Every structure is written in structure tokens, then in C-alpha cells.
Amino acid sequence: MSTGNSVIPSSVLGADERKLVAEFVDERIRPVATELDETERFPEEIYREMGKIGLFGITVPEKFGGFGGTALDYLFVMESLSYGYASVADQCGLVEILGSLLGNYGTPEQQEQYLRPMLSAEKRCAYALTEPGSGSDLGSITTRAVRSGDGWVLTGEKIYIHNAPVADFAVVLAVTDPELGKRGGISVFLVDVDQPGVSRAYHEHKMGQRASQVGGLVFDSVPLSADALLGEEGKAFGYMMKVLAKGRLGISGLSLGISRAALDAATRQSLDRSQFGKPISANQGISFSLATVATELRAGTALSVEAARALDTGAADAETLCSMAKLYASEGCVRHADAAVQVFGGNGFIRGYEVERLYRDARITKIYEGTSEMQRLIISRAVLKGAAA
Numbered sequence: 269m270s271t272g273n274s275v276i277p278s279s280v281l282g283a284d285e286r287k288l289v290a291e292f293v294d295e296r297i298r299p300v301a302t303e304l305d306e307t308e309r310f311p312e313e314i315y316r317e318m319g320k321i322g323l324f325g326i327t328v329p330e331k332f333g334g335f336g337g338t339a340l341d342y343l344f345v346m347e348s349l350s351y352g353y354a355s356v357a358d359q360c361g362l363v364e365i366l367g368s369l370l371g372n373y374g375t376p377e378q379q380e381q382y383l384r385p386m387l388s389a390e391k392r393c394a395y396a397l398t399e400p401g402s403g404s405d406l407g408s409i410t411t412r413a414v415r416s417g418d419g420w421v422l423t424g425e426k427i428y429i430h431n432a433p434v435a436d437f438a439v440v441l442a443v444t445d446p447e448l449g450k451r452g453g454i455s456v457f458l459v460d461v462d463q464p465g466v467s468r469a470y471h472e473h474k475m476g477q478r479a480s481q482v483g484g485l486v487f488d489s490v491p492l493s494a495d496a497l498l499g500e501e502g503k504a505f506g507y508m509m510k511v512l513a514k515g516r517l518g519i520s521g522l523s524l525g526i527s528r529a530a531l532d533a534a535t536r537q538s539l540d541r542s543q544f545g546k547p548i549s550a551n552q553g554i555s556f557s558l559a560t561v562a563t564e565l566r567a568g569t570a571l572s573v574e575a576a577r578a579l580d581t582g583a584a585d586a587e588t589l590c591s592m593a594k595l596y597a598s599e600g601c602v603r604h605a606d607a608a609v610q611v612f613g614g615n616g617f618i619r620g621y622e623v624e625r626l627y628r629d630a631r632i633t634k635i636y637e638g639t640s641e642m643q644r645l646i647i648s649r650a651v652l653k654g655a656a657a
């Protein structure tokens with residue numbers, strides 16, 4: 269078993285660091301993935317170790333305690349961690365998004381209070397956009413922050429928030445000017461989850477990625493000081509659109525990791541399992557399925573690498589490429605996990621087999637960080653704009 273064969277290149281991450289990531293995945297994540305899935309527990313010990321060995325804040329500058337790498341390095345890390353277990357990669361992705369927000373728009377005080385402890389795994393974060401009435405259409409959120417003296421009062425409800433049951437603080441999107449809406453009326457706030465007025469509503473029990481803690485947050489007239497505002501008032505939409513492109517690249521990496529794990533497991537099984545007196549891999553019905561997965565995995569990797577390099581160079585089409593990478597890799601990993609289950613036959617349907625978990629873990633990748641339909645919307649707009657120009 270080895271993750272050394274990730275074909276995603278890196279730029280700042282050198283050979284020794286790549287090896288360290290691969291060993292961490294093989295020795296610390298893969299052996300506990302089944303147990304984490306069954307117990308749905310937060311992988312506390314893995315989380316702390318990730319903070320210690322520098323797997324949080326891959327693109328965040330070193331001066332803030334990040335790794336100081338590129339989007340390409342981030343893609344490599346996400347793919348590698350997800351080859352171990354997607355719920356662990358999720359934590360890396362979450363910290364990356366909030367690390368980018370805090371690094372780009374935070375004040376020195378906010379960076380000291382939230383960014384550094386988050387990168388060293390002393391504080392856990394959540395980012396809270398989705399509401400009962402607002403998912404794909406983020407511009408329709410109703411959580412409201414109203415000015416009160418120097419500060420604000422926050423009221424509203426967020427649902428399906430990663431880490432809500434375990435977070436120390438949340439980055440919360442709220443309306444500050446209903447007249448302006450998403451064109452200047454939505455802002456971002458840093459909210460300590462253990463303060464009066466904030467409640468963790470519930471803990472969801474999910475189909476897959478079950479060690480990822482997902483739940484609701486309710487804000488009942490929560491008083492916030494003026495320095496709870498992250499960046500400038502009304503700028504949230506622009507901030508989020510930028511970091512969400514990186515978030516989508518991260519989910520493309522996570523999806524590729526699921527595909528690679530599915531391909532590895534299915535390949536081994538096809539060689540180990542015999543029927544009709546020969547390994548099942550001797551049947552083209554099986555070996556051609558492996559060929560298709562391997563080819564699509566390479567194609568998804570190439571597209572994701574192109575998207576990462578576009579983000580790193582600030583290319584005009586970077587956001588579109590990130591949507592393409594997310595769309596292709598996420599839809600791919602759902603098909604690839606399905607193909608792996610088929611190679612395993614009945615075993616593939618039984619709890620405890622890796623491919624059964626991969627099949628469940630894959631499904632959410634087509635939904636979170638923007639659904640496949642939203643990615644097609646972004647991509648088609650770029651296609652049509654290009655044609656009209």
C-alpha cells in the first residue's frame with residue numbers, strides 16, 4: 269500500500285515533504301478510516317498531528333504560520349489525504365479556505381487571534397454560508413447583522429456546516445444592508461461559537477464522509493464587537509467567490525483521491541479474486557472497466573493541475589477551470605467508486621470493505637462547494653461570454 273504514486277506534481281513541496289505526506293496517509297490515516305467511518309468521531313489525534321507537521325494552510329504565507337506553497341501543492345495534499353480518507357482531507361480544505369480569507373483580509377489582531385491557532389490546530393474553524401432557505405443561491409441569505417453602537421448584533425440560522433459540532437469559531441456570512449443584497453450588502457464576521465446566543469443546533473448523520481462533523485448553528489441576537497467584521501463591510505460576495513474557486517480545486521483533489529483509492533482497491537481485487545478458474549482481471553468486462561477509470565483519473569488529474577497552475581499564475585480563466593476540474597473529478601469519482609464496487613461483487617456492498625465506504629464518501633462531492641449544476645452554470649456562462657466577445 270503506497271501513496272507515493274500520486275501523479276500530481278508539486279512546486280514548493282519537495283521530495284522529502286511529499287514522502288512525509290505519503291507516509292502520514294499510509295501510517296496514520298488509512299489504518300483508521302473504517303473505524304472513523306463507523307464511529308463518526310472527529311479525528312482529533314490526526315487533526316493535531318496535521319497542525320504539527322504543517323498540513324494546514326498550504327497556500328497561506330509562512331509569516332502567518334502557513335506552509336507558503338502554491339495551489340498546485342494544495343491540490344497534491346488534498347488528493348493524497350483523500351486517498352487516505354476524505355473526511356481528513358475535508359479538514360485541510362476547510363482550513364485552507366478560512367486561512368486564505370484571514371490571510372488576505374484579516375487585521376493583524378484577527379490573524380493573531382484566529383489564523384495562527386487555526387493553522388497549528390489549537391482552534392477549529394467552520395465556515396457558515398448555507399441556510400435553510402439559501403443553498404446554491406447564496407445571495408438570498410437572511411442571517412442579519414445589524415449595527416449596534418460600535419459593533420453588531422447577529423441573528424439567523426446556518427445549516428449543513430462542516431465542523432459546527434466541534435468548532436471554536438465560525439466565519440459567518442450575514443446581510444448588513446438588505447437594500448444592496450449581494451451587490452454590497454453582505455459581510456463576513458468572525459464569531460466565537462462558545463459565546464452566549466450561539467447554539468450548535470444538531471449533528472447530522474450522513475451517507476458518507478461520516479467522520480466530518482456537520483451540523484447547524486443558530487445565532488440569537490449575538491452581540492459582536494466592531495472587530496468581528498472580516499475585511500470591509502459589504503465585500504463578502506467578492507471575497508467568497510475568490511476563495512470558493514480554491515475550495516473547488518480542493519474538492520477536485522479530494523475527488524481524485526477517492527478515484528485513486530477506488531482504482532487501487534479494484535485492481536488488487538481483480539487480481540486476487542478468481543472465478544471460473546482464473547482471476548477476474550482476465551475478463552475484459554473487468555479489465556476494461558479498470559482501463560476506463562485509469563484513463564478518466566488521468567484526464568481529471570491533468571485538468572485539475574491546469575486549474576491549479578491557472579490559479580497560481582492568476583490566469584483570467586482560473587475560476588472557470590476550477591469549476592471544470594471540480595465538475596469532472598467529482599462526477600468521475602462517483603462513477604469510479606461505483607465501478608470498484610462492481611469489481612468487488614457482493615463484498616463491495618458490505619460494510620468494512622473500503623470500496624463500500626468510497627462509494628458513500630464520493631456522493632457528496634457533486635453537491636458541496638457548489639453543486640454540479642452550479643459548476644455547469646459558471647462554465648456555460650464563460651463559454652457563452654467567449655462566443656459573444
Ligand SMILES: Cc1cc2nc3c(=O)[nH]c(=O)nc-3n(C[C@H](O)[C@H](O)[C@H](O)COP(=O)(O)OP(=O)(O)OC[C@H]3O[C@@H](n4cnc5c(N)ncnc54)[C@H](O)[C@@H]3O)c2cc1C
Nearest residue numbers: 395396397398402403404428429430635636637638639641
Ligand atoms: C455534508 C455537507 C457539508 C456541507 N458543508 C458546508 C459548510 O461547511 N458550509 C456551508 O456553508 N455549507 C455547507 N454545505 C451546504 C452545501 O454547500 C449545499 O448543500 C449546496 O451548496 C447545495 O445547496 P442546497 O442543499 O440548498 O441545494 P439547492 O440549492 O436547494 O439545490 C437543490 C438542487 O437544485 C439544483 N439547482 C438549484 N438552482 C439551480 C439552477 N439555477 N439551475 C440548475 N439547477 C439548480 C441544485 O444543483 C441541486 O441539484 C454542506 C452540505 C453537506 C450535505
